[in-house]
Amino acid sequence: MKARVAIRFRTGVLDPEARAIEKALANLGFTGVRGVSRTRIIELELEASDRDAAEAEVRRMSETLLANPVIETYSVTIAER
Amino acid sequence: MKARVAIRFRTGVLDPEARAIEKALANLGFTGVRGVSRTRIIELELEASDRDAAEAEVRRMSETLLANPVIETYSVTIAER
Amino acid sequence: MRAAVVTFPGSNCDRDLRVAMERVFARPVASLWHAETELPPLDLIGIPGGFSYGDYLRCGAIAARSPIMAEIARLARRGVAVLGICNGFQILTEAGLLPGALVRNLRLSFVCRPVRVTVVTASSPFTNAYRPGRELLLPVAHHDGNYVLEAEELARLEEEDRIAFRYLDNPNGSTADIAGVLGPGRNVLGMMPHPERACDPLHGGEDGIALFRSLLATLT
Amino acid sequence: MAIAEITPELVAEHGLTAEEYARIREILGRPPTLVELGIFSVMWSEHCSYKSSRLHLRKFPTEAPWVVCGPGENAGVVDIGDGRVAVFKMESHNHPSFIEPYQGAATGVGGILRDVFTMGARPVAVLDALRFGAPEHPRTRHLVAGVVAGIGGYGNCVGVPTVGGETGFHRAYDGNILVNAMCVGIAEKDRVFYARAAGVGNPVVYVGARTGRDGIHGATMASAEFSEDAEAKRPTVQVGDPFMEKLLIEACLELMAGDCIVAIQDMGAAGLTSSSFEMAARGGTGIELDLDAVPLREANMSAYEIMLSESQERMLMVIARGREEEARAVFEKWELDFAIVGRVTDTGRMVVRHRGEVVAEVPVAPVSGGSPVLDRPYRLPDPPVPFISDDQTVHLSPREVLLRLLSCPDLCSKRWIWEQYDHSVMADTVAGPGGDAAVIRVHGTDKGLALTIDCTPRYCRADPRTGGRQAVAEAYRNLVAVGARPLAITDCLNFGNPERPEIMGQLVGCIEGMAEACRALDFPVVSGNVSLYNETDARAILPTPEVGGLGLIADLAKRTDLAFDADGLLLVLIGEVTGWLGQSVFQREILGREEGAPPPVDLVLEKRHADFVTAQIAAGRVRACHDLSDGGLAVAMAEMCLASGRGGRLSVPAEAPSLFGWLYGEDQARYLLAVAPEHLRALLEEATAAGVIAREVGVTGGCALIIDGQPPISLEELRRCHEGWLPAWMDG
Numbered sequence A, B: 001m002k003a004r005v006a007i008r009f010r011t012g013v014l015d016p017e018a019r020a021i022e023k024a025l026a027n028l029g030f031t032g033v034r035g036v037s038r039t040r041i042i043e044l045e046l047e048a049s050d051r052d053a054a055e056a057e058v059r060r061m062s063e064t065l066l067a068n069p070v071i072e073t074y075s076v077t078i079a080e081r
Numbered sequence C: 001m002r003a004a005v006v007t008f009p010g011s012n013c014d015r016d017l018r019v020a021m022e023r024v025f026a027r028p029v030a031s032l033w034h035a036e037t038e039l040p041p042l043d044l045i046g047i048p049g050g051f052s053y054g055d056y057l058r059c060g061a062i063a064a065r066s067p068i069m070a071e072i073a074r075l076a077r078r079g080v081a082v083l084g085i086c087n088g089f090q091i092l093t094e095a096g097l098l099p100g101a102l103v104r105n106l107r108l109s110f111v112c113r114p115v116r117v118t119v120v121t122a123s124s125p126f127t128n129a130y131r132p133g134r135e136l137l138l139p140v141a142h143h144d145g146n147y148v149l150e151a152e153e154l155a156r157l158e159e160e161d162r163i164a165f166r167y168l169d170n171p172n173g174s175t176a177d178i179a180g181v182l183g184p185g186r187n188v189l190g191m192m193p194h195p196e197r198a199c200d201p202l203h204g205g206e207d208g209i210a211l212f213r214s215l216l217a218t219l220t
Numbered sequence D: 001m002a003i004a005e006i007t008p009e010l011v012a013e014h015g016l017t018a019e020e021y022a023r024i025r026e027i028l029g030r031p032p033t034l035v036e037l038g039i040f041s042v043m044w045s046e047h048c049s050y051k052s053s054r055l056h057l058r059k060f061p062t063e064a065p066w067v068v069c070g071p072g073e074n075a076g077v078v079d080i081g082d083g084r085v086a087v088f089k090m091e092s093h094n095h096p097s098f099i100e101p102y103q104g105a106a107t108g109v110g111g112i113l114r115d116v117f118t119m120g121a122r123p124v125a126v127l128d129a130l131r132f133g134a135p136e137h138p139r140t141r142h143l144v145a146g147v148v149a150g151i152g153g154y155g156n157c158v159g160v161p162t163v164g165g166e167t168g169f170h171r172a173y174d175g176n177i178l179v180n181a182m183c184v185g186i187a188e189k190d191r192v193f194y195a196r197a198a199g200v201g202n203p204v205v206y207v208g209a210r211t212g213r214d215g216i217h218g219a220t221m222a223s224a225e226f227s228e229d230a231e232a233k234r235p236t237v238q239v240g241d242p243f244m245e246k247l248l249i250e251a252c253l254e255l256m257a258g259d260c261i262v263a264i265q266d267m268g269a270a271g272l273t274s275s276s277f278e279m280a281a282r283g284g285t286g287i288e289l290d291l292d293a294v295p296l297r298e299a300n301m302s303a304y305e306i307m308l309s310e311s312q313e314r315m316l317m318v319i320a321r322g323r324e325e326e327a328r329a330v331f332e333k334w335e336l337d338f339a340i341v342g343r344v345t346d347t348g349r350m351v352v353r354h355r356g357e358v359v360a361e362v363p364v365a366p367v368s369g370g371s372p373v374l375d376r377p378y379r380l381p382d383p384p385v386p387f388i389s390d391d392q393t394v395h396l397s398p399r400e401v402l403l404r405l406l407s408c409p410d411l412c413s414k415r416w417i418w419e420q421y422d423h424s425v426m427a428d429t430v431a432g433p434g435g436d437a438a439v440i441r442v443h444g445t446d447k448g449l450a451l452t453i454d455c456t457p458r459y460c461r462a463d464p465r466t467g468g469r470q471a472v473a474e475a476y477r478n479l480v481a482v483g484a485r486p487l488a489i490t491d492c493l494n495f496g497n498p499e500r501p502e503i504m505g506q507l508v509g510c511i512e513g514m515a516e517a518c519r520a521l522d523f524p525v526v527s528g529n530v531s532l533y534n535e536t537d538a539r540a541i542l543p544t545p546e547v548g549g550l551g552l553i554a555d556l557a558k559r560t561d562l563a564f565d566a567d568g569l570l571l572v573l574i575g576e577v578t579g580w581l582g583q584s585v586f587q588r589e590i591l592g593r594e595e596g597a598p599p600p601v602d603l604v605l606e607k608r609h610a611d612f613v614t615a616q617i618a619a620g621r622v623r624a625c626h627d628l629s630d631g632g633l634a635v636a637m638a639e640m641c642l643a644s645g646r647g648g649r650l651s652v653p654a655e656a657p658s659l660f661g662w663l664y665g666e667d668q669a670r671y672l673l674a675v676a677p678e679h680l681r682a683l684l685e686e687a688t689a690a691g692v693i694a695r696e697v698g699v700t701g702g703c704a705l706i707i708d709g710q711p712p713i714s715l716e717e718l719r720r721c722h723e724g725w726l727p728a729w730m731d732g
């Protein structure tokens, strides 16, 4: 089964890279760009009996390793195939 | 208008980080995880007269700044709102 | 004083830390390979700087979840002193032994330079040989030293006097200029500056020596 | 054996000439297979075979009693006493860095580190020489940012300090930047490893990263002139993994502590091909390779791709038979791939098998050492006439000139760059970037290695021979200035297309000049690298023979640096002053001209002055020392003031040839010393006795730099000018 974890900074945590992108875009003449935010996606394949089992497993992966709950939130999507 | 750029490595480009994640998951007991891959998502808001104009603009941003065309490919989605 | 320094794949300040400790402690310091899970009796564990596991995913994330860290966490709860420097600090926050997290420097680039820091609290086994308020010159060398934590956590750290060091010229954007913090039991210290690179008049000055002297005096 | 159709187009695409192809057919006695064609193409590329330069490189002196191993191995080796050796080399990664600055520069550092630890040395320092296009060029800023981040990203992660280098800007590099990296390591003298395959039946072992389709044909790319379609060559960039490199260093050094390695060689340009051929050629043996055993990153790679891949962080070793498991255990501990991919034979032939077929079978010697040695026609430029300047044409005050020079791209502080490099990891950096030479303590001793990289390309263009001499002389001076005894150099010769006689003339002239200086100064060449075809659409770079010098400081307590540690010290200028402004930074930045002859390099004077300064340092009379180079006396003085946080006064003697010549002329063989007043007499007397021109030119103290007759320049203003330009421009 294929799964996809989307990880982003919690609101309130300043993302210096997003700010830098915004600034760099402005310097390059792309004016009027606002609200830049970044999300990291990790896709993986796993063996699981069904979607729910897969989702539970990927949630555990996210909580134990993939995301840092102090600064990040995550969401999981399972794409059967 | 809101836009979303998804950036990933071209096929064949070494992604040591993805491999490290796969290995770390295995060490943590998540066996059977394969094919880990990563995508960076950048979301932003811009002013544009219509979807096509927005898309063209975001493509230019991607080519000049957001993606590294030598080793990455990108795709753009415009979500009107 | 029974001290050891952990080596993870990708650690690169392990030797430096051991050399500095041995110089001040005047006795051998053990090396612990990350795969070891049964540790000898110890008074002090050093987690060195470097790029453990390439710092892939997040700095310190993979090392923090390695088996040896579970053991170190257990020892830390029992009062063993744990000193995490640079990547070691990142590992300790990722392992939940210290609050907050370390993210990319505000200016985004790696920064290597001597910085001025002040000693905020002298009440810890790491800092009791310093006078509070003393200004030190210590090298930093990191890409992800921007310490972030929530307002309540910050208030708690301040209330419990757990901020060990503050930058005078903040090189990375850290919240409240924090350069080093203590764990709740005051026996765990994480700091971005490198005291082990400041124990030698020929290299980096000598302002880091008192940190190791504090440990020597307290732990033996 | 599958015989692909080898068309003339295919041969040309592989960068081989018709004559070379005829030679290949003669060697094989038949047409080559595609794999064989690929092998010849990379092995006979300029990059691997040095075919245009080999004839002239022989002119370098390469021996001295302290040289343990000169050119020909992965890196040069010199004795530093106490049973230890320093192992060092410099290499270019110019083309890849232009295409993808971060990865190109990063993998350049990775490659040079491997050249050094391959020989059993622990890398202890990296230096980098960078040449970018004009700051106004639209790509320059992006290239600077990427290259600097890439060098830092790799070196910092591996944990080897980057302690020095050079950075210059000139429009001649707009389309071809230079990224040269130098690495220095330390080994036990009796535990140096060489790359000579030996012992029939011994297994050939592959360790490190898996093989992917990275940089296939990188070696031929590095030998071909760029054109506007460089973009199309993009997929050939390699991506580095410094974490893997760190593991490789530790694993290799751990295994090298034992005795099961017979030979070891990193897989650099042309990957498995060049590493296997070089090991076999040096050992006079043959090798059988089984490509099915090579760890692959991607499925379905062809034999051609596997042989030519330039995936990074890979090594090839010959292990003593029966010791395979011992070696495997070490690599498994470090979680690295380990595979037996072949064995050593006595046939003198390379036999490559893939999927049950022999895909290549070629004699080793003619491929490895048999590439054509070319005697390309060359033309030396006419000797330039000296430039005569007239102070009246300058409408700026000496003070304004100084501030201009200190903030120009070439002379401004490069702090913005080197603060992104970890220069203090390993805790043995005694002097990091910012001085004449970096100083690294030999771990656990009171000795130090002094390291520098130098070249003045504008001198080389005006007069290659003088430029070649000057590059070596400046490196020598920079080592002497920190109290070191210069031992040897490595070099990286960056030039344009050698098929053009005037470019070939630059190469030959520079080599001959360097060789003369090396001989006169007893400063041999022990390793190096040549990078040709640095041109885009027939516009060549400035001839840039970078010289990496290494010296030894016997007692670190006796080293010097450029900071004066007290007020009231007397400044003594060593060397002759003619006020030479031809090809000076002053001429370019203030007069807007780049012309005339560069300052002559008198090697006898260089040696005499260096010996004198060395003796004065040894006698404990020198409180600060700086060599004079770009920008001359006033710039050197300003740099000393900035380094010490103290001001000083610089006098302009009545007999000065011209005011600007005195202050900004670039006469060679000069040093500026700070001396306590009580030592002045002895120093001057010894100078006279030694036939050295030495004169008092100023005094330290205060918080401003004062040039006689000019309003003072505060240290803050000096600092603002010196430190301001680069960060402001990068913020752009």
Ligand SMILES: Nc1ncnc2c1ncn2[C@@H]1O[C@H](COP(=O)(O)OP(=O)(O)O)[C@@H](O)[C@H]1O
Residues within 6 Å of the ligand: D127, D128, D129, D130, D162, D163, D164, D165, D166, D167, D411, D414, D417, D418, D432, D433, D434, D435, D436, D437, D453, D454, D478, D629, D630
């Ligand atoms: N790319 C770089 N990397 C590291 N250090 C650099 C770099 N460029 C310049 N430096 C440092 O800046 C200082 C000044 O450089 P330079 O003017 O070339 O010195 P010099 O004229 O004495 O050779 C030196 O200490 C040098 O090591």
Ligand SMILES: [Mg+2]
Residues within 6 Å of the ligand: D435, D436, D437, D478, D627, D628, D629
């Ligand atoms: Mg110099």
